[in-house]
Amino acid sequence: MNETNLSLSTSYRLQPFLLLSKSVKGIANTKLIMDALNAPGVYVFTELYESPNVVQASTLPEVAPYYSLLEIFLYGTFKDYQDNVSQLPSLTENQVKKLKHLSIATLSETSQTLSYDLLQNYLNIPTVRELEDLIIDAFYQGIFTGKLDQRQGQLQVMRSMGRDLRPQQLDETMKALAAWSVSTSRLLGNMDAKIASLQDTIQANDQIHDEYDAKIEQLRRDIRANTNLKKMDISLDDSKKKGYNGEYASLDYNNERVKKR
Template sequence: MDLGSNFPAKLEPFLLMAKSVKGAAAAKLIQDATSAPGVFVFSELLELPNIQELAKNEQHEKFLSLLQLFSYKTYQDYVEHKDRLPPLNNAQMIKLKHLSIVSLAANRRILPYADLLRALDMPTIRELEDLIIDAIYLDILRGKLDQKEQQLEVEYTMGRDLEPGKLEEVLAALQNWAATTSAVLSTLDQKIHQISLATEAAKQAEQEHEKALQANLKEVFEKQKDKSLGGGMMNRRGMHMGLSDRDRDPMHMDVDEPPESSKSKNRKASQDTQSKTRKRNRF
């Protein structure tokens, strides 16, 4: 549920009563509405003709100013114009300080304790933190107390009523925000497009590199294959030619070499034979 989404319902009973009251009764109604628990938006009540008529009565005019204070002003405004406003009871004082935190958070997300102590006229940090914790429980704001850094980190807040004449200022701020957002989105689109192009180029380069690598590997493989096949054919051709020469020579026989001892015996026998022959020749 969004913060403050149930606040208009809390104002509804006062709207019904305001349609039939005037003068002092209308002033009393404003006191009751600004003191009532859970009532934090007042623009619908402020716009009612019965309430606007209080501006014409000097005695009741300050109650209209009180309602304007709770609609879109802050505790500092109360301090500066206290003499023109009715006195605040404790419930009204706490509620106005809660609403003042919302207004301060509209300008910056980090609120130092020192600034809050001064703006809300809080005597101690402990009381300030209790006030902030109550605002969180009441769905007035969401945030975190950073006691180490002595600051309130606001995440988001309820919306307050717009002060008359501020609508144009808000619209201008929204237009500036829209223009800034559009420029940021355009820049992001350009960056995304550039990244996409770079990614595609890198992918294509990788594919081309892989293709070239595979072609080189294939070429090396083919060369090695051709070299291997060529050497094998030459060896087989040489063996075939050797066998054919021996086959064509019918007288070719393989003769084993005699042993060394046989050669010696043969030479000795030959010498003996020759000696005997010479002797016979002498006779």
């Protein structure tokens, strides 16, 4: 299951809880939150977290811990839960598994190669077999894709679902995007300058090529003209050798006739 299909699937499965959130008031939101967190296949909770009735109820002391738990499922990790376990509701076995799935997705954002030792310590999993079962289940759920390298003792994540950003992460992301935008604009400007320079070079080369062709053509015309002149000179020389000298040839012929008389 790719990320798009996962998002559509979990959004569809969250719909019943969103409908309930429109009518549920006050402390009853604690059960609504826990049921949504326990629901199979639901891994995205943004809409529920932002639901007006849930937000309003979160100010109640009885609901606040559940709202904090929902926030951890939104963009936190199992370690965040452990660090604040005394202030949060207890988790069911299914909720623990789900939060660990989401935690691996978060870890894969910084490194696609995750060692078994790291995962066991971070997720508080005592055995390799239990860890691999958890990972394989996450594969089936579509939380991430990858492969297990039992020889190297590591998980290679190829693609994972996107999670919601913490408020401070949003600012960092916006700054990173702004820096990327500036860098991209600078890069595009450099590329435009290089393209313009290349076009000028091509135009100059075309002009040089045209001038070269013109000179070659002129040289050919000059050669043809010189060749024709030489042919005319040769023709005149041959005529002189044979005695055909125009009017002088006619005069010599008349003189010969007088002598014979």
